[in-house]
Amino acid sequence: MKIRNVKSSDYYVLSPLINKWWGGRQMADMLPKLFFDHFNSTSFIAEKDGEIVGFLIGFLSQVHQDEAYIHFAGVHPQYRKHNIGRNLYNEFFNVVKKENRKIVRAVTSPVNKVSVGYHTSIGFEIVKGNKEVDGISVHADYDGPSQDRVLFMKRLAAI
Numbered sequence: 246m247k248i249r250n251v252k253s254s255d256y257y258v259l260s261p262l263i264n265k266w267w268g269g270r271q272m273a274d275m276l277p278k279l280f281f282d283h284f285n286s287t288s289f290i291a292e293k294d295g296e297i298v299g300f301l302i303g304f305l306s307q308v309h310q311d312e313a314y315i316h317f318a319g320v321h322p323q324y325r326k327h328n329i330g331r332n333l334y335n336e337f338f339n340v341v342k343k344e345n346r347k348i349v350r351a352v353t354s355p356v357n358k359v360s361v362g363y364h365t366s367i368g369f370e371i372v373k374g375n376k377e378v379d380g381i382s383v384h385a386d387y388d389g390p391s392q393d394r395v396l397f398m399k400r401l402a403a404i
Contacts, residue, residue: 251288263276266322301333313337313341355395
């Protein structure tokens with residue numbers, strides 16, 4: 246497996262795959278091409294034999310100078326449980342540490358139990374919200390009316 250930075254052209258390969266990887270959920274709109282054009286140095290593609298098997302789109306916060314944010318990450322369903330996600334996250338953590346960022350944030354939907362479990366398993370804490378859904382603390386209406394979200398935070402160790 247090879248991990249490399251995203252290129253603008255990766256958008257055209259990855260975008261048609263996202264909804265399939267999410268079992269038909271309409272997720273591709275969450276990843277417009279601008280991420281592939283403007284966040285290359287902090288976003289990554291995992292490839293196996295030339296095929297994209299995972300990705301992570303992240304960036305350095307423009308407002309919070311000690312923070313970075315993971316916008317979207319995914320692994321091809323046939324390649325899950327092969328540490329691809331962990332390797333992508335670690336690549337991101339290493340880059341943001343070099344930029345003196347100490348906190349990484351991420352967000353997911355409370356219905357995405359796999360994402361909640363994954364993030365907590367790799368050391369993210371759930372940021373206390375103002376509501377509970379299925380025993381998980383969430384931020385009500387975070388992304389608009391009835392768009393509750395689970396917010397995560399991970400403190401990075403110094404290099």
